Amino acid sequence: MHFRTEIPITQNSEKISLHTPVLTIGSCFAEVIGQKLIDTKISALANPFGTVFNPLSITKLLRQALLYQLPDDALYLENQGISFHYDFHSSWWAATQEELKAQLTQQLHQVRDRLLSAKWLIITLGTAYVYRELTAGHIVANCHKMPNKQFRKELLPLQTITEDFRQLYALLRAANPAIRIILTVSPVRHTRDTLPLNAVSKSILRVACHELSESLEMVSYFPAYELLLDDLRDYRFYKSDLIHPNEMAEEYIFQKFSEAYFDHSLKQFTKEWQKMRQEMAHRPQQPNTAAHRSFLENLLKKLQMISGTVGVDAELDAIQQQLQAIKY
Structure with a gap:
C-alpha cells in the first residue's frame, strides 16, 4: 500500500564532482540549493545577484556579466536616502549611486569569471509575472518598495521566455562550451498573485523548462516544484507562512538532487x-x-585527513578553540 506518489528522478549522465565549479541564480530556492552545495564543500557561487524571480531579469544579468556590460544607468533609484538598482535585489544597496555602481560592477565581473569556469549553472525560475517601470519602460527585477502606480504588471508569453533563453544559451556556449544548465521551477508559491494566477505563472515556466530541456543539448530539468507539490504534498512540509518549503522539505529535495547529479565519489564524501x-x-x-x-x-x-581535499580551516579553528577551552 502506498500513501504518496513518489517521483522517479532521471539519473543525469553527466555528474557533479566535489571540485566542480557551480553557479546558482534565480529565486530564493536557488539560494537554498546553492547554500546546501556550499555546505557540502562544493565550489558553488550561490545567487550572487540576490533573489531574482522572473526569467527575463535572470537572463539579462547573466548576459550583462558575460558581455562585460555595466549596470544600466537609467535603472538606479533612491528610496529613503539609499541607492538601489532595479535589476538587482534590495540586498544590493549603498549610500550613493557611485558606490553602488562600483559594487555591482565588481559583482558582475565575479559572475563572469564563474560563468567562464563553471561546469554547471543552476537556474531557478520563480514567476512568469513581471513589473514594468513605466517611466523608462524597463522590466525590473525588484520594485524596491516604490509606489505601485510606477509599474505595470505583465504576464510573460511562453515564446518570449524561450526565445530570450535561447539567445543566452548561445552566448554561454560560445564563452564556455562545457557548461551545463539545470533548470528548475521554484516550489515557493507566489500567493500575492492569488493561487489561481500563481498556477498560471508556474504553468508557463514549467512548459518553458520542458521545451528548453527537450530541445537544447546541454540543458536538463530538475523537478523541485513537483517534488514539493506532488510528492510531499502536505502542509507539514511548509514553513508557518504556508508558502515556503521548510527545512525538512528542502533537505528532501536536495537529497533527490544529489542522487540525480552527484558522482559516486561525491556521494561517498557527502x-x-x-x-x-x-x-x-x-x-x-x-x-x-x-x-x-x-x-x-x-x-x-x-578534519585534518580531508584538509588536503577541501577547505576546512574554519572547522579546524573551531575544534582547536574548543580543545583549548577544556579545563579539568
Whole structure:
C-alpha cells in the first residue's frame, strides 16, 4: 500500500564532482540549493545577484556579466536616502549611486569569471509575472518598495521566455562550451498573485523548462516544484507562512538532487561529511572532561585527513578553540 506518489528522478549522465565549479541564480530556492552545495564543500557561487524571480531579469544579468556590460544607468533609484538598482535585489544597496555602481560592477565581473569556469549553472525560475517601470519602460527585477502606480504588471508569453533563453544559451556556449544548465521551477508559491494566477505563472515556466530541456543539448530539468507539490504534498512540509518549503522539505529535495547529479565519489564524501557535521554540532553535557577531549581530538584528526581535499580551516579553528577551552 502506498500513501504518496513518489517521483522517479532521471539519473543525469553527466555528474557533479566535489571540485566542480557551480553557479546558482534565480529565486530564493536557488539560494537554498546553492547554500546546501556550499555546505557540502562544493565550489558553488550561490545567487550572487540576490533573489531574482522572473526569467527575463535572470537572463539579462547573466548576459550583462558575460558581455562585460555595466549596470544600466537609467535603472538606479533612491528610496529613503539609499541607492538601489532595479535589476538587482534590495540586498544590493549603498549610500550613493557611485558606490553602488562600483559594487555591482565588481559583482558582475565575479559572475563572469564563474560563468567562464563553471561546469554547471543552476537556474531557478520563480514567476512568469513581471513589473514594468513605466517611466523608462524597463522590466525590473525588484520594485524596491516604490509606489505601485510606477509599474505595470505583465504576464510573460511562453515564446518570449524561450526565445530570450535561447539567445543566452548561445552566448554561454560560445564563452564556455562545457557548461551545463539545470533548470528548475521554484516550489515557493507566489500567493500575492492569488493561487489561481500563481498556477498560471508556474504553468508557463514549467512548459518553458520542458521545451528548453527537450530541445537544447546541454540543458536538463530538475523537478523541485513537483517534488514539493506532488510528492510531499502536505502542509507539514511548509514553513508557518504556508508558502515556503521548510527545512525538512528542502533537505528532501536536495537529497533527490544529489542522487540525480552527484558522482559516486561525491556521494561517498557527502555521507562522511554529514557525519562530521553532526559531530561538530554535538553539544556535550560534560564539556570539561577527558572523554570530551578525546572526542574532539578524534574529530580534529578526521578534519585534518580531508584538509588536503577541501577547505576546512574554519572547522579546524573551531575544534582547536574548543580543545583549548577544556579545563579539568
